[in-house]
Amino acid sequence: MSDNSDLEFVFVARVDDVPAGKNRCFEVEGRGVLLCAFHSGMKAVENICPHEKISLEGGRLRGAGKIVCPHHGSNFDVDDDGKALGAPAVLPITVFPVRVEDGNVYVQLVTAKRGPDNPFAIPGVKLNF
Amino acid sequence: MVAITRVTESVQTPAEKANDPDMGSEIIPKERYISKDFMDKEWDKMWTKIWLVMCREDQIPEIGDYITTEIGKESLLITRGDDGEVHAMYNVCQHRGNQVKFDKMGSAKTLRCAYHMWEYDLSGKLITVPDEEDFEQGCDKDKLSLRTVKADTWGGFVWVSLDPNSVPLTDFLGMVPQHLDPYRFEDMAMVMNQTVEWDCNWKTSVDAFNEVYHVQSIHPELAYSIDDVDVQIDLYELHNRYLVPFQTYSPRLGVELEEVPEAIAMPMQAMGMNPEDYKGKVADIRVDMQKFKRKNEKSLGRDYSMFNDDQLTDDYHYNIFPNLTLNVHSDNMMLFIQRPHPTDPNKMLFDMQMFVQLPDGTDNPPPADHEQFKHGERSLGLVLDQDSVNLPHVQIGLNSDAYDGYHISGQERRIRHMHVGLMDYINGKYATDA
Numbered sequence: 001m002s003d004n005s006d007l008e009f010v011f012v013a014r015v016d017d018v019p020a021g022k023n024r025c026f027e028v029e030g031r032g033v034l035l036c037a038f039h040s041g042m043k044a045v046e047n048i049c050p051h052e053k054i055s056l057e058g059g060r061l062r063g064a065g066k067i068v069c070p071h072h073g074s075n076f077d078v079d080d081d082g083k084a085l086g087a088p089a090v091l092p093i094t095v096f097p098v099r100v101e102d103g104n105v106y107v108q109l110v111t112a113k114r115g116p117d118n119p120f121a122i123p124g125v126k127l128n129f
Numbered sequence: 130m131v132a133i134t135r136v137t138e139s140v141q142t143p144a145e146k147a148n149d150p151d152m153g154s155e156i157i158p159k160e161r162y163i164s165k166d167f168m169d170k171e172w173d174k175m176w177t178k179i180w181l182v183m184c185r186e187d188q189i190p191e192i193g194d195y196i197t198t199e200i201g202k203e204s205l206l207i208t209r210g211d212d213g214e215v216h217a218m219y220n221v222c223q224h225r226g227n228q229v230k231f232d233k234m235g236s237a238k239t240l241r242c243a244y245h246m247w248e249y250d251l252s253g254k255l256i257t258v259p260d261e262e263d264f265e266q267g268c269d270k271d272k273l274s275l276r277t278v279k280a281d282t283w284g285g286f287v288w289v290s291l292d293p294n295s296v297p298l299t300d301f302l303g304m305v306p307q308h309l310d311p312y313r314f315e316d317m318a319m320v321m322n323q324t325v326e327w328d329c330n331w332k333t334s335v336d337a338f339n340e341v342y343h344v345q346s347i348h349p350e351l352a353y354s355i356d357d358v359d360v361q362i363d364l365y366e367l368h369n370r371y372l373v374p375f376q377t378y379s380p381r382l383g384v385e386l387e388e389v390p391e392a393i394a395m396p397m398q399a400m401g402m403n404p405e406d407y408k409g410k411v412a413d414i415r416v417d418m419q420k421f422k423r424k425n426e427k428s429l430g431r432d433y434s435m436f437n438d439d440q441l442t443d444d445y446h447y448n449i450f451p452n453l454t455l456n457v458h459s460d461n462m463m464l465f466i467q468r469p470h471p472t473d474p475n476k477m478l479f480d481m482q483m484f485v486q487l488p489d490g491t492d493n494p495p496p497a498d499h500e501q502f503k504h505g506e507r508s509l510g511l512v513l514d515q516d517s518v519n520l521p522h523v524q525i526g527l528n529s530d531a532y533d534g535y536h537i538s539g540q541e542r543r544i545r546h547m548h549v550g551l552m553d554y555i556n557g558k559y560a561t562d563a
Contacts, residue, residue: 122510
């Protein structure tokens with residue numbers, strides 16, 4: 001997202017704070033940042049599953065960048081901008097760009113993705129009420 | 130806790146609960162969804178016997194306007210004839226079988242086949258055959274006219290029946306006009322007209338909208354604007370409905386809402402209500418909105434006199450047998466037409482059409498242009514994306530040797546009811562031929 005590209009990277013935690021293959025949530029500037037210690041590297045997502053808007057913490061990490069919600073099993077590809085890979089979620093998760101320096105993990109707190117205010121809204125259709 | 134009140138008396142659309150017929154609880158066999166043999170039976174015994182929505186009357190407003198559309202393997206041509214009436218015919222030239230028109234919509238003085246210019250009038254009657262003297266067998270203009278099909282109109286829609294002996298449309302519709310005439314569909318503007326190619330049986334899609342059991346799992350957002358528990362299900366002879374309270378919230382949340390959810394606040398603001406007034410009183414909104422709309426109908430440019438109070442907020446959701454799904458609201462209507470694929474029981478066409486009732490005195494724009502695309506190529510909006518995401522996977526499962534058929538709940542009884550009608554057709558209950 002271009003409007004987020006100039007965001008500064010803010011410190012979240014030490015790499016060592018997250019065991020390999022696990023994830024852990026840290027609160028940064030009021031946002032839940034879920035650091036995911038994939039074998040392919042440290043990745044970060046907003047700690048909200050877009051299905052029921054609840055925590056992803058503790059969700060299983062699979063492959064190079066997939067995280068599975070621990071509640072209802074929605075599966076997201078962190079490497080594909082958080083795309084939902086299987087129902088029940090259809091909306092993506094928010095992915096934070098990550099930088100690791102000297103064992104410190106920094107992220108850009110990009111704007112959260114969100115669903116429509118009116119779930120019934122249809123692209124291109126203006127409804128009265 | 131949110132508690133739903135319902136009207137007990139209605140104006141025209143009945144509000145009372147219909148009796149529940151005993152339909153048993155047997156498994157609904159999967160073969161009905163996957164078998165080519167069953168699909169052929171559906172064609173012979175049902176699709177060619179019932180009345181089908183083909184288009185809107187206002188898609189062919191002027192003499193010579195036509196549209197082409199498909200049902201199963203058949204292409205139909207719907208015209209506005211020289212007599213000003215709607216005519217429907219098979220879109221097949223009686224010379225070499227070419228489709229007389231290939232375009233979705235157009236306008237013509239006469240219908241000329243693009244291959245050898247056989248010319249038919251707007252009612253399908255053969256007028257001229259180039260080099261007619263060269264046909265030693267002659268060209269009998271009656272026998273070689275386009276084959277017509279029965280057409281009629283209701284609700285601003287053009288309906289056809291491929292069965293020359295079919296019952297009249299009004300008989301087929303049964304209780305539907307009494308229920309839905311107050312909404313004046315014929316006055317609504319069609320603002321969206323899309324066809325999406327889905328990889329599932331047409332019934333897999335119909336079923337997806339015939340139950341609210343899935344709302345808690347697939348649409349958690351909707352707990353903040355609808356009540357998916359206090360749903361009244363009414364099963365009539367062929368058609369059915371459920372009534373879903375809108376502008377409220379689900380008892381499944383298990384809490385009293387303090388803040389007015391955005392999905393309720395938006396329509397409130399659009400009509401001039403202040404969501405701030407309902408902090409801590411969210412459960413009052415639905416009935417207060419009914420009163421507000423009733424009181425302010427003139428300034429809103431509306432006439433709600435034919436509606437009961439619940440109709441001013443709730444979703445009156447109908448299945449017009451077998452393939453029409455209607456989300457009916459006082460000011461708009463969403464229609465799904467679920468069409469079978471010509472040959473493959475694992476595919477279908479999902480027509481999604483949106484209609485709005487514009488304020489009195491506002492001219493309707495022309496009906497929306499038709500667009501067609503494949504599932505997933507674009508979003509249909511959150512709720513429909515959620516509804517459709519499972520369907521191709523259901524269809525794959527229906528084809529599995531490890532699955533027998535639907536084992537369904539009471540909340541899903543509209544599905545079973547649709548199957549009763551389907552099997553009645555298959556078994557000849559409504560047969561019209563001698």
